[in-house]
Amino acid sequence: MDDTDKAIIGILKLDGRATYSDIGKRVGLSEGAVRKRIRALVDSGAIRRFTVKVGLTEGAEAIALLSVDPSLPTSEVSKALKKFSNVETVYEITGQYDIAVIISGLNITEVDECLEKIRRLAGVANTNTMIILRSW
Numbered sequence: 001m002d003d004t005d006k007a008i009i010g011i012l013k014l015d016g017r018a019t020y021s022d023i024g025k026r027v028g029l030s031e032g033a034v035r036k037r038i039r040a041l042v043d044s045g046a047i048r049r050f051t052v053k054v055g056l057t058e059g060a061e062a063i064a065l066l067s068v069d070p071s072l073p074t075s076e077v078s079k080a081l082k083k084f085s086n087v088e089t090v091y092e093i094t095g096q097y098d099i100a101v102i103i104s105g106l107n108i109t110e111v112d113e114c115l116e117k118i119r120r121l122a123g124v125a126n127t128n129t130m131i132i133l134r135s136w
Helices: 002-013 020-027 031-044 074-082 108-122
Strands: 060-068 086-091 099-105 122-133
Touching: 002 020, 002 031, 020 031, 031 086, 060 074, 060 108, 074 086, 074 099, 099 108
Parallel strands: none
Antiparallel strands: 060 099, 060 122, 086 099
């Protein structure tokens, strides 16, 4: 990944709807060259998905810290978590907890329902949840 790829990713992070031609103008490439670079970034895994992030005024978000039962590999629990529709991101972390999960929903009830499913997931031993009040 070179500086141009990093610039393209930066533009997409700020505006996922930016057109290939708009990105090309900003990084000094043709529309076709941008299209090829984005395809290569997706194919390599540098870009894993394109998504819509709902603003907190329109939805709800939470961070859940999870302890994993030592009898199960943390990676298996992480893979299962990624299948939940309201789970935005799964991080395997160090420290008191094993996994941090970002959950989003259209409302607090939807986030709570996802948390209940997570708590019942095999391998999840303990959770600590924080509702996000505001993001910048």
